Amino acid sequence: MNILSYNIRGLGRGVKWPAIRRLVSQHHVDLLCIQETKKEKIDRAVCQALWGDTALSWEIYPAINSAGGLLCVWNDSMFKVERRFTGRGFILLEGVWTQEMQKIFIVNVYAPCEAVVRRALWASIRQLKQLQTDGTWCILGDFNSIRHPAERLTMSQREGDHHSISEFNEWISKLEVEEVPSVGRKFTWI
Numbered sequence: 155m156n157i158l159s160y161n162i163r164g165l166g167r168g169v170k171w172p173a174i175r176r177l178v179s180q181h182h183v184d185l186l187c188i189q190e191t192k193k194e195k196i197d198r199a200v201c202q203a204l205w206g207d208t209a210l211s212w213e214i215y216p217a218i219n220s221a222g223g224l225l226c227v228w229n230d231s232m233f234k235v236e237r238r239f240t241g242r243g244f245i246l247l248e249g250v251w252t253q254e255m256q257k258i259f260i261v262n263v264y265a266p267c268e269a270v271v272r273r274a275l276w277a278s279i280r281q282l283k284q285l286q287t288d289g290t291w292c293i294l295g296d297f298n299s300i301r302h303p304a305e306r307l308t309m310s311q312r313e314g315d316h317h318s319i320s321e322f323n324e325w326i327s328k329l330e331v332e333e334v335p336s337v338g339r340k341f342t343w344i
Contacts, residue, residue: 155233155251155258158183159294165191165200165225175206184232187245187262189296191223201227213247215240224262224295233258239282243275246282248289257289265298269318272298276325283329293331297322 158177162170165188178186186204193200194216201212205227213235217223224245228235235249247260261279265272283291299322326333 155185155253156181156183157185157187157260157292157294159187159189159262161189161264161296163190163192165193165196165223171203174204178204179206184251185226185228185247185260187260187294188225188227189223189262189264191225192217192220193223193225194218194220196225201225211235213238213240213245215243215245222264222266224264226260226262241275241278242271244279244295246279248286259283259286259289259291261291261293261295263293263295263297265296267298273321280325280329291329291331293329301326 158181160174160177162174164170174186174188177183188204191214196212196214198212201210202208207229209229209231210227211230212225212227214226215222215224222243224240224243226245226247228247232252233247233249234252235247237248239246239248243264243266245262247262249258249260250256251258261282263275263279265275279293299318301319301323303319
């Protein structure tokens with residue numbers, strides 16, 4: 155299954171829509187997970203413009219006062235979604251990857267910067283995973299956390315707080331997930 159995860163930092167028109175559509179087409183994406191849409195409403199026309207095809211389904215978690223927001227768009231013939239859950243900062247899709255007839259749980263995450271709210275999100279995802287153990291989990295998105303101080307991209311960003319790094323690594327460990335190689339600079343855990 156080909157999954158594209160992208161923090162768009164605002165789903166305005168401009169060059170972003172065609173750029174996403176090109177990535178979806180070039181990489182034969184089966185599932186598109188976007189973080190930080192900054193949109194309270196997203197309709198079929200927007201999803202089609204991003205996806206480049208009319209054969210699609212989607213789920214959103216709306217932005218609040220133009221902050222946050224999540225969007226998942228997928229091809230129904232490749233990923234048959236059976237159940238959907240949304241909560242503050244996540245969309246969980248439970249379904250079957252039809253090519254392999256494999257049960258899959260996809261969690262698109264946009265974690266808040268506030269540590270207390272981020273911990274609550276992590277706890278919610280951990281509880282959901284503990285309830286559903288029969289299938290492959292893919293947790294992706296923007297966690298607003300780093301695993302190692304070297305993951306900071308620029309000198310203008312402060313060095314990672316060692317306590318928050320430890321907390322994030324502990325959460326990943328408790329989830330019993332593994333980091334897998336991804337195309338681009340980001341990582342995914344399954």
